[in-house]
Amino acid sequence: MSVEDRLRAGLSGEAEAVTPEVEWQLERVMGRGLRRTRMRRAGYGIAVAAASAAAVVLAFNAGVFDPSVNEHVPGPVNQPEQIQGEYVVEISQATDRQADMVGRWRVELADGGVLRLVPPRGYAGTTSGSSYRVAGDVILTNAFVDRPGCQTVERGSYRWKRTGSTLRFAVVDDSCADRELLFADQTWEALP
C-alpha cells in the first residue's frame, strides 16, 4: 500500500470516529454570541458614561453650569416620564404559534415600573406581574416571561422614541419572539 492510499483510508477512518454534538455546540455558540453582545453593549455604556462624565467636568470648568453664563441647559431628549401612559397596540399579523396575540392590546406603562397588559379576547397566556425599567432611551421589560420560548429569556431591551402621541421601539437585545412582536414590530398610540 502506498503512503497516499494509507493516508486516504486512515484519515477517513479517524474522521468517522468523531461524533459531533451539533445541537449542543450550536446552543453554546449562540449563548456565547449573546453574552459577547451584552458585554460589548455594557462596555459601550461604560464608555458613554465616562465620556458624559468628562463632558460634565469640561462643561463645568468652562462655566456652562454657571447660571450667569448659560441659563438654559437642555435636558436629555428621552425622559422616563415621557414614556409613561396608556397606549393601544393593534397586532394584525403573527405567526401561527403567535396567532392568539392578534388583536387590540391595551398597555399601561405606569409609575413605579408597573407594566399592565390587557390582551385581546383570544389571548391564551397570562400577563400579570410584568414590569419595566427605563435607562435613558432604553427600556427593559420582563413581559411575556411565561410564554413558550421566553421562559429562559428573563428580559428584553428596546430603544424607545416618542413622537407626539406615537411610541415606537427598536430591539436592542431580545430573543423572546412574543415580546418582540408587541414591542419592536408595532406602533403604540397613546390614549388621551
Next chain:
Amino acid sequence: VGAVRRQERLEYEWLFRASYPSVLRTVFLITRDIGRAEEVCQDAYLLLLERWSKVSQFEHPEAWVRKVAVRMAIRVTQREKRRTRLEATAQNAPEPHLPDLDLATALGELTPMQRAAVVLYYYEDRPVIEVARALRVSPSTVKQHLYRARSRLAELLHEEVRGDVC
C-alpha cells in the same frame, strides 16, 4: 427589525447544522485533539455569527467558516507544539480511538502546516489551488508541504510514495 433578525438567525442555524460535523472532522484531523477541535470550531462559528449579516451574502458562507477554522487550527496546533516542546513532555501521543495508530503517530511528526495540507488534500479531496487559498500560501508551497509530508510519512511507515500531487 425583529423579523429580519429572526430570519437571519434561522439561516445561521441552518448553515451551522449543515456544515459543523464536516468542519469539526477536518479540524480534528489537524489538531488531533477532539476537545481542542471543538474549541476551535466554537471560535470560528462565533466569528461567523458576529459577521453573519456580511458573510451570509457570500456565495459559499460555509467555505468561509471552514477556512477560518482551518487557519485557527493551524495556529493553535503550532502554539501547542511550541508549548509541549518547551515543557519537554512526550509529544504526538496517538489518540486512543484512532484506527491506524502507526499513521496517527506518524501524522503527529508532521508540522501543523504539513498536516493541514495533507488533511485538506487527502481527506477533503481539495485541489492544490484551493488548499493554497485556505492556507494563504502559494500552490508551489502547498506542493512542497505535501511532498515533504509524504516523504516523512513514507520513512516512518516504511511505505512507498506514489507522488500523486497534480
